[in-house]
Amino acid sequence: MRPLMIESTQREQMIDITRAVEELLPKSALESGWVVVYCPHTTAGLTINENADPDVQRDMLHALRELIPQEFGFRHFEGNADAHLKASLMGSSLMAPIEDGRLALGRWQGLYLCEFDGPRQRTLRVDVLASASG
Amino acid sequence: MRPLMIESTQREQMIDITRAVEELLPKSALESGWVVVYCPHTTAGLTINENADPDVQRDMLHALRELIPQEFGFRHFEGNADAHLKASLMGSSLMAPIEDGRLALGRWQGLYLCEFDGPRQRTLRVDVLASASG
Amino acid sequence: MRPLMIESTQREQMIDITRAVEELLPKSALESGWVVVYCPHTTAGLTINENADPDVQRDMLHALRELIPQEFGFRHFEGNADAHLKASLMGSSLMAPIEDGRLALGRWQGLYLCEFDGPRQRTLRVDVLASASG
DSSP: OEEEEEEOOSSSEEEEOHHHHHHHSOTTOOSEEEEEEEOOOSSEEEEEEEOSOHHHHHHHHHHHHHHSOSOSSOOOTTSOHHHHHHHHHHOSEEEEEEETTEEOOOTTEEEEEEESSOSOEEEEEEEEEEOSOO | OEEEEEEOOSSSEEEEOHHHHHHHSOTTOOSEEEEEEEOOOSSEEEEEEEOSOHHHHHHHHHHHHHHSOSOSSOOOTTSOHHHHHHHHHHOSEEEEEEETTEEOOOTTEEEEEEESSOSOEEEEEEEEEEOSOO | OEEEEEEOOSSSEEEEOHHHHHHHSOTTOOSEEEEEEEOOOSSEEEEEEEOSOHHHHHHHHHHHHHHSOSOSSOOOTTSOHHHHHHHHHHOSEEEEEEETTEEOOOTTEEEEEEESSOSOEEEEEEEEEEOOOO
């Protein structure tokens, strides 16, 4: 299980981690299997989405902010309850396929760290699982 | 890792893929483990939910459309930013248990491809992971 | 694959299952790998989020209820369509890392069953996957 350190620079940000994850794949990589990325933080999440037009990432953050404003009748004293919910909506882990020892994403896909309460330093964990399909 | 081709017929649609996934389980299936289904597309997602009353699927699509209309201050030029966000909310992969070589879902559960920008042809990937518990 | 029985006491409730999951890890636990928790129900989900301030869990349920009220133009005859959608938003499974044979969550993380249509008895399934990294 390898650490992947990412530094966010804004409160809300989608950071493309595709290449960084790929570089962490073990050299003796699996011919076929899965990469698992895990986020040990509670105000950031992980997702897979389009990496072509940056407006997609901007639009996703925008819509989440419209839906879940920072003030929403929240009681949590830190003022970041919105970030906790957004993190759970995206999820704390993701899986992506490995084929021929490399990430085998869809044509338009990238892996994203979704920062909802930055700027902060985040440390993800990257691991691989073997397929049992033979 | 096996491909599963699905053809959606509407812009938004929840398509039951339970039987199709089960038919792709390797013949020498795991006694106990997990199936992983992966969606390599960025405007469709995967989820597990009720497969008894079709109104549940209709209601889920309805509520997502109410929450995230196609016009929502989005900038993405393709006009489908709503679909990208909905896909991330559902998720790009799912896991379901295998017992005695068969899918072991809850009584009311089915596996769904959630189409948010159809009609299109989608190609999912299906794989199996071995349990390490035993 | 081991069962984990949880009894919810309210319609909506986030129940910390971290310790219960940890107690189910096999004694001959993996040095390094992943726990998978699966929810075979369609009106409850699973997530990982903050376990320090209980207001975070209250705020998450509150915001989901604001976004997706029980009456929302739904047709499902059981009157719990909101719960089905919330369950899919949280997800039906979660993965968390195991290191040195124990759960290795982030400092503020806990594992939660998200009940959206209780009170009910829920039976989760807990399994482990081995890392292939080495």
